[in-house]
Amino acid sequence: MKKRVILGMSGGVDSSVSALLLKEAGYEVIGLFMKNWDEKDEYGVCTATEDSNDARRVATQLEIPYYTINFEKEYWDRVFTYFLNEYNKGRTPNPDVMCNQEIKFNAFLDYALKLDADYIAMGHYAQVEKKDGKYYLLRGKDKNKDQSYFLARIGQKALSRTIFPVGHLEKKQVRELAEKHNLYTAKKKDSTGICFIGERNFDEFLDKYLLSKEGDIIDIDGNKIGKHSGLIHYTLGQRKGIGIGGVGTGEPWFVAGKNLKKNILYVAQGKNNKALYSTSLIGESPVWIMEKAPNMPLKCTAKFRYRQPDIPVTVDMLEDGKLHIKYDEPVKAVTPGQVAVLYQGEVCLGGSVINSIEPLDKKYSYLNQN
Structure with missing residues (x-):
């Protein structure tokens, strides 16, 4: 049968x-x-x-x-x-x-x-x-x-x-x-974007469901340099669409952090700015493919976003069940809300939602504290 x-x-x-x-x-x-x-x-x-x-x-x-x-x-x-x-x-x-x-x-x-x-x-x-x-x-x-x-x-x-x-x-x-085999979809292009948004304007879609409020853009030295259209429209490491060209050294600006309570968008200039880098993260709600956590500390590799090259890391389990994931080298634009996915060679071990990051330079800890 x-x-x-x-x-x-x-x-x-x-x-x-x-x-x-x-x-x-x-x-x-x-x-x-x-x-x-x-x-x-x-x-x-x-x-x-x-x-x-x-x-x-x-x-x-x-x-x-x-x-x-x-x-x-x-x-x-x-x-x-x-x-x-x-x-x-x-x-x-x-x-x-x-x-x-x-x-x-x-x-x-x-x-x-x-x-x-x-x-x-x-x-x-x-x-x-x-x-x-x-x-x-x-x-x-x-x-x-x-x-x-x-x-x-x-x-x-x-x-x-x-x-x-x-x-x-x-x-x-x-x-x-x-x-x-002459399948009807043989030449159909691959879909892109988030499934329920597709190829529509992402910002317009978010505005339909969430309230967004204009606020200040402040650089990491504390200077007010512009206005943002609502914090929901920005993500860590973002370069395009900030709207503050022609300010400072002429190098590109990147989103470095958000303060929800004060409605501030923090930005840093230059692609190698220390404020954009972190050395470790805290991951919440871990799910293991084997349904049992591997032995800790765990040496493996991780991806913090799709298509990112594998990053060597060391993983430890905290007392509250969250994960502390330390990178061998500092990594740029690790973003809370995204998923840290762990691998051992070709095997996917599981994934944990990124809760917070530890900045390369401690003086930038304020950038993502809400």
């Missing part, structure tokens, strides 16, 4: 080729489109409708059943509310990490199991390896597309039931397979 796999189909080429590969491998494949967000763009078009139609066309081509499931409430309650709360705290969240933790590998998995699925599948560039009864999350073969960073907060229950059909392939190979 064929094993049943319920595949999350997004309307993109990766999940389309995943459907093709699963069918060729002899699975009973059912395509399921997750509708997580309902909003039209400025042209009155709901991209979820377009994506669903594209997924349906591919399912028809491959002769597999196709359905849609509405997770809008779950997404609002578990991901979008978190996203807004983090911005209100002056932090910069990563909703894609939370979407995987709460929706794709939680709500979607639970729904699939009710449909007697043996496995779920997703078009992520990552791999699962079973060893000694445990399930390990490995980086995808295509290092430029590896998505293990976004999967760092899922556990054994989900991994034991998950297949990543394209994880062992390069993106170029995925495109070639789609074209070879």
Whole structure:
């Protein structure tokens, strides 16, 4: 009897080729489109409708059943509310990490199991390896597309039931397979941006849901040099869009910190300014793929944002369960709200939300104290 796999189909080429590969491998494949967000763009078009139609066309081509499931409430309650709360705290969240933790590998998995699925599948560039009864999350073969960073907060229950059909392939190979089999999405461009914002203006989107108030821009020497449009519109290390060109030495300005209580945006001039660097961080709410913390202190590598090169670190567990992650060398623009994802070689160990950072120069400790 064929094993049943319920595949999350997004309307993109990766999940389309995943459907093709699963069918060729002899699975009973059912395509399921997750509708997580309902909003039209400025042209009155709901991209979820377009994506669903594209997924349906591919399912028809491959002769597999196709359905849609509405997770809008779950997404609002578990991901979008978190996203807004983090911005209100002056932090910069990563909703894609939370979407995987709460929706794709939680709500979607639970729904699939009710449909007697043996496995779920997703078009992520990552791999699962079973060893000694445990399930390990490995980086995808295509290092430029590896998505293990976004999967760092899922556990054994989900991994034991998950297949990543394209994880062992390069993106170029995925495109070639789609074209070879004339899949409808073969030439469809990859989606960019946060899932519920897409390619719309990010600042306008935030203004729709959060109050933003103009305030002072102050440099690290205490000089008032301009006005900001609301702290929610800025993130640590940001260079573009600050609006204070032509001041000082002529070097670019970077966001160095925020003070929520006083509504101040702090900036520093020059890309190598010490105020932009930290030596360690405190991470909260750690989630371990093995569901058990490794032995501490732990020497490993970390990424503090997607596509960042691996950074050698030493991790210790604090008494309150938070992590102290010390970098071998100072790192620029480590941002509270983002996720510190830990690796041992090709294996992803888990992820922790960045709570605070320790500046390279202690005199800049005031920059991010709220």
